Amino acid sequence: MPEYGLTRSPVDFHRLVQERGVSVLNQTPSAFYQFIEADLHADRPATALRRIIFGGEALDLGRLRGWVERHGTGAPELVNMYGITETTVHVTHRVLTDEDFAGSTDISPIGGPIPGLATYLLDDRLRPVPPGRVGAIYVAGDQVSLGYLGRPGLTASRFVANPFAGDGSRMYHTGDLARRTLDGELQFAGRADDQVQLKGFRVELGEVEGAIRELDGVVDVAVTVADSGDHLVAHIVGAAPADLTVRLSAKLPVHMVPGRVLPVDSLPLTVNGKLDRKALTERAAQQDGPPDTTGGSDAPSALTALVGIFAETLPGASVDADTDFFGAGGDSIVAIAVINRARALGLPIAPRDVFLLRTPRALTGHLATHAPGPPRHHPPAARTARCRSRPSSCAGVNWADHSPGSPRPGRWPSRRAPASPTSGAPRTPSWPRTRPSGCGCTSNTVCGPCAPTPPVRPPSPHPAPPTRRPRRTRPPDGSTPRPEKSSRSPGSRRPAPWSSPSTTSPSTRCPG
Template sequence: PATLGALFDAAARRDPQATAVTQCALDGATRSLTYGELSAARDALAAALRAAGVGPGERVAVAVPRSLEQVVALVAVVTAGGAYVPLDPAYPDSRLEYVLADAAAQVVLVAPEQRDRFTRLLARAGVPARVLVQGERLPRATAVPATSAAGPRDPAYVIYTSGSTGRPKGVVVPHSSVVALLANTRPDMDFGPHDVWVQFHSYSFDFAVWELWGALVHGGELLVPEYALTRSPVDFHRLVRERSVTVLNQTPSAFHQFIEADRHAGEPLPALRRVVLGGEALDLGRLRGWVERHGTASPQLVNMYGITETTVHVTHRVLTDEDFDRGDASPIGGPIPGLAVYLLDDRLRPVPPGRVGAIYVAGAQVSLGYLGRPALTAGRFVADPFAGDGSRMYHTGDLARRTLDGELEFTGRADDQVQLKGFRIEPAEVEAAIRELDGVVDAAVTVAGSGDHLVAHVVGRPPGDLAVPLASKLPAHMVPARVLRVDALPLTVNGKLDRKALAEQAERAEQAERAGAAG
């Protein structure tokens, strides 16, 4: 069984002169590394990490902005045998400090401009990690094996997701899970050295795992656009066109913006052969304009359902013209080879076709669990009663139904968790942050009816704009865009928070605002 470091080595040996990664600026400037150059830079940094004590099972926090250096850092960590913990420098200090303490990383790898900040955060968190500054003179090991020191079941990365307890939780993913994902999607996707990928997503979001390793393991080119370029649909569309991108990975929210830019551009995208959608429920109706211009065959539209705990993608569905004729269902297809998807009731019994059941996932891509949280791991990673070999399945908390032809349709969540712009968000974590603010008596969070932002329902009279203090506690995607001040939070007859009534409350407020604007 292979590791990510070994698979990268194989791609680099096949064609060391091929372009591996290109950094793209908004003004059109670029920097590139060939596979040979990336391999050499990786080896030097991996040697420094080994000299600092990094080996199998050790976690390395990586706080490097999106760049060639970020790619070098991630490949170097897995080659040294460690597991990378991506820390987006755009996140507020309080969240970074929490993750540093929870991950207990042995080494923190930073860009030069982040040295002082992370030295301070480590001191506050009480973490005795060593800070290595990428690009400066680093310690060297006397002997560094060319291949990864890690084994297939050693952790490759730890990504933190929103937590229902009000704190993020780290998901530990081994090399074997990512290798299985890439190997089992290759036959259907036909990825190879001819492909050009884009790292659109933050490396703190697991969609970026697919983008990074999907490109490098298959010998393709990875474009790394600066953040401002990813947030300008017009400029990003031009990048995809001019750089002949062949594989585009998008959340539905991001792709809706790309569709609008495409409509105005009126330019063909002849190189683009596949658009992979994931991270959110898909609304087929919002893709109709794209399908009218491009059809569904070239480029191919693929909807993939998945979650961090089961390594990015679980199901695969190539969308066809018939899907757009059938209505507003959210088709997610069938499981990737090597995975089993069960739809079960509350007694773990399979539900019949047409009935909604809870999604459980079993197979090679199931991760190792939550870092340092054995009770939570035991509650969500449970014995697979259908395997008979002691293996585990993951209870996703999502719901779906199976159609008569065996395809899966996503129907929503069984709990309060939401997906917004590709990120999984526990409202409880946002609510906990709001309740800590002066003047707040209670709070609840919902997703707006448009599905593109959070709404905070706040009891009390906090002074000023809540977005300012929340930005120091939460990542930007978790800060509510709208605040509704209410006298009390609605409850159900059982005394529980009535989230349906909250959603209706937010919708009425939006309708009133639209009516006021129209008047």
């Protein structure tokens, strides 16, 4: 048995296999992928190998294509086996041939059961699924263990009664998925719990990893979910292209594009030789640092402000000036927070800007080219001698402010004027009268003689009692009663609800 440290070095392990003349090699797919890279750069291949057996993980045929092109499938023979500890390791086996690599390599064939075992593909009601449909793998036979020691609840949920045997035996629910071909062989379809929930979507990490491996410069990759749970992290061995996000966006939905890319020298493996995703997640959490502001200046700028806003609203993401907002885990709800914080700092960005530009650098350039000009200040016009002689009546009244004694904006006789495009203050409304010549009113203020005085209802010391509608009585003759006629003359009008007969509205015309 080789030492544990030696097995974790692909180059040293390949040299050991070559020097010792190893003929049968049993490895997990993750460990053999690193063995392939070591064999590619070795001085001479390991010619003594007669059989290579895979197990413990789902086999990706596409990652074996380089090995098959150099060595073929006959020498050494490639065998893919499926098995689990609860069924005494191996359950099925499949010898790979050249035909498996001639077509699509997206499938992982695991073949049929070994002698003494039976495999079933069942739905959630323990009914067999037809060929081509994905079902859960159940294993029955003499190799199935009796249960978990000291864990009766877990044993009852995993080791269920076998409805296809009348001897009272049990079968084991593996939690794996597969589909059966017309030839009766099984094709592995992943774990039932291998899908992750991300922003309401179910994401297959293997699908994201397969899309990244197709990019130039990528040797290997593993995708994990960030600790915050709002974006994916891609751990890439090799050189990731600069436009990785753009290329993946053309193949995958937005929620499946990793929001963070971390370069690693090699992917860590567990003691059993499987991919250690937990170690990758911990490494990504340790590398979370303060965001790169890339400002280059101590003075606050729009770029540094936007980078800081992105970092605050996208926790767990490594934010810099070129971080894609939606690629880093942002959505329409978070975009509202970005817009509000940016406007609080004086950066007038619109929702469509975030959706179209997406990065702090692009938003900064947009603000630089579309920044509004400084507000124009209008000097007050020269007042006439008449207005100077009446300082109390020419005091400016700002229409944006309302004194406590004045009615609310909705109570004015006319509509409120729209805001001025230059100053932002309401324009002076055009009243149905003539303004005195030479009046010193500006666009923001209006003098007292020109301002209308709305009628104000005086307070009543004694509130009027509520009036009741008189009850109609039917005349003795049975005819329909008619309402009494109003005592008002035909030419009179109903008084306004806010005025009284003793109240006279002051004149609204400026004394000319």
